[in-house]
Amino acid sequence: MAERGVLLEGVRAYRLIAGMWVRSSMAYRTSFVVTVFGNLTVTALDFVGILLMFSQVDSLGGWSLPEVALLYGLSATSFGIADLVLGSMDVLGARMRDGSFDTLLVRPVPVLAQVGADRFALRRLGRITQGTVVLGWALVSVDVDWSVLKVLLVPVMVVSGAAIFSAVFVAGAAFQIYAQDAAEVQNAFTYGGTTLLQYPPSVFGKDLVRGVTFMLPLAFVNWVPAVYVLGRPYPVGLPGWAAFASPPVAVACCVLAGLAWRTGLRSYRSTGS
Amino acid sequence: MGSGRLYAAVAAGGFRRYATYRAATVAGVFTNTVFGVILVYTYLALWDEKPHLGGYDQAQAVTYVWLGQCLYATLAIQGGGAEKDLMDRIRTGEIAVDLYRPADLQLWWLAGDMGRAMFQMLGRGVVPFLFGALFFPMALPTTLTPWAAFVVTLLLATVVSFAIRYLAALSVFWLLDGMGVNQVLVITGIFFSGMVLPLNAFPGVFGEVVRVLPWAAQIQMPADVLMGETDPLRAFAFQAAWAVALLAAGRLLQSAATRRVVVQGG
Numbered sequence: 001m002a003e004r005g006v007l008l009e010g011v012r013a014y015r016l017i018a019g020m021w022v023r024s025s026m027a028y029r030t031s032f033v034v035t036v037f038g039n040l041t042v043t044a045l046d047f048v049g050i051l052l053m054f055s056q057v058d059s060l061g062g063w064s065l066p067e068v069a070l071l072y073g074l075s076a077t078s079f080g081i082a083d084l085v086l087g088s089m090d091v092l093g094a095r096m097r098d099g100s101f102d103t104l105l106v107r108p109v110p111v112l113a114q115v116g117a118d119r120f121a122l123r124r125l126g127r128i129t130q131g132t133v134v135l136g137w138a139l140v141s142v143d144v145d146w147s148v149l150k151v152l153l154v155p156v157m158v159v160s161g162a163a164i165f166s167a168v169f170v171a172g173a174a175f176q177i178y179a180q181d182a183a184e185v186q187n188a189f190t191y192g193g194t195t196l197l198q199y200p201p202s203v204f205g206k207d208l209v210r211g212v213t214f215m216l217p218l219a220f221v222n223w224v225p226a227v228y229v230l231g232r233p234y235p236v237g238l239p240g241w242a243a244f245a246s247p248p249v250a251v252a253c254c255v256l257a258g259l260a261w262r263t264g265l266r267s268y269r270s271t272g273s
Numbered sequence: 274m275g276s277g278r279l280y281a282a283v284a285a286g287g288f289r290r291y292a293t294y295r296a297a298t299v300a301g302v303f304t305n306t307v308f309g310v311i312l313v314y315t316y317l318a319l320w321d322e323k324p325h326l327g328g329y330d331q332a333q334a335v336t337y338v339w340l341g342q343c344l345y346a347t348l349a350i351q352g353g354g355a356e357k358d359l360m361d362r363i364r365t366g367e368i369a370v371d372l373y374r375p376a377d378l379q380l381w382w383l384a385g386d387m388g389r390a391m392f393q394m395l396g397r398g399v400v401p402f403l404f405g406a407l408f409f410p411m412a413l414p415t416t417l418t419p420w421a422a423f424v425v426t427l428l429l430a431t432v433v434s435f436a437i438r439y440l441a442a443l444s445v446f447w448l449l450d451g452m453g454v455n456q457v458l459v460i461t462g463i464f465f466s467g468m469v470l471p472l473n474a475f476p477g478v479f480g481e482v483v484r485v486l487p488w489a490a491q492i493q494m495p496a497d498v499l500m501g502e503t504d505p506l507r508a509f510a511f512q513a514a515w516a517v518a519l520l521a522a523g524r525l526l527q528s529a530a531t532r533r534v535v536v537q538g539g
Contacts, residue, residue, distance in 0.1 A: 042459055
């Protein structure tokens, strides 16, 4: 019961802090519109890169453009959601360096909610919008024999994917407590992860695919379920039910990330300045 | 003579400043290596589908990837070099102090950025490149001449990169906020430098245009010189022409800014 109280309190605090940042960014409306547009363009470049590749070839690793677009749309949308909710966590290292992290610790609000909502940036809707557009296009143009199960799997992928990426962000934040200046390592797993998942698994080496399936289960964001939807083989042997395993995998990731965060927080030593 | 020593000292300062953050450097090396691995696999799949795309074979495409990761921080492809500090100083009005210094504003910042680039190259660029050479087949020259030419193109590339970012930073004299310009720098830098795809693999007229823009001087030219895909003298001329033109434009804009604009702050 107490756990639940903390959770609700955290969500409420998150909403309040995020709302404050939204109001502050809305103070300069033109600037806000320009940055949303800029964010949309920057993220769209990834996809333009894929389009450029497909202007030269008809398939990549045996996958057609709509199929790759499906992977891209799923990866970008779920990453976009996680990035909107927790994407400002990379300022955590800076907060620990300048000592302002200590202020967050003495407030009667869950630290994770404060850190997550810190510098909440609505402009990140740009990435979600762009991902959703590509996903929509992919869904209508991809050649799939749709069943109820496959249709249901699409929203499940987006939500579980967002949860898995959120877990990566939280684990990264926990890592920053130890590493401080090394915040950029997180980018390898967040931005690197979403880039990796935009391409077909058949493109990559088997060891790499094994790694992101069994060790850091990013593959459950889109690869594993999407392979089922498209009726393609997965490069690494997996049981049939694995396609539906994304939600439990996401929950497990979140639990582990939460534990890592708590451990990290407990071992935090202030700079003392 | 004296002024030469001054700019050397500024460059050394730029080098030392970035060398301070060791953990951040190691983190950057790791991230560039991970991105390199991801890109290599996608490029290999692409070149598998279409061998000799853009005149490269697979080993050359792989070399291009790792060179891109090596130069990513060195040339501040996404911004984040001298122009970031310069923008801040213009915004806060601290630029007034810089204008009072008995040194040339453009050369001062160029020297600092060269120092930064030098550190990023040695501290952050070399290791991912060596990692790539160790684990993937690369097309590297075995004689000394291409490497020597490569060093020259790198120097020129750094100057062109600075000249572009210097122009962007000066715009803050009028815009007062660098956020939008920074976004433009990110977009143009990543796309037109060929971080997404080598410029010689861009299709049609679009490709022709992209290959003569100043950003082509940043990764494409050094890559082509290193792998003997272009005449080094032609590459030097291309880079030098853009460097001179952009630095001159920077000077013009700088004199307009310092004559007409009122510095912010009180």
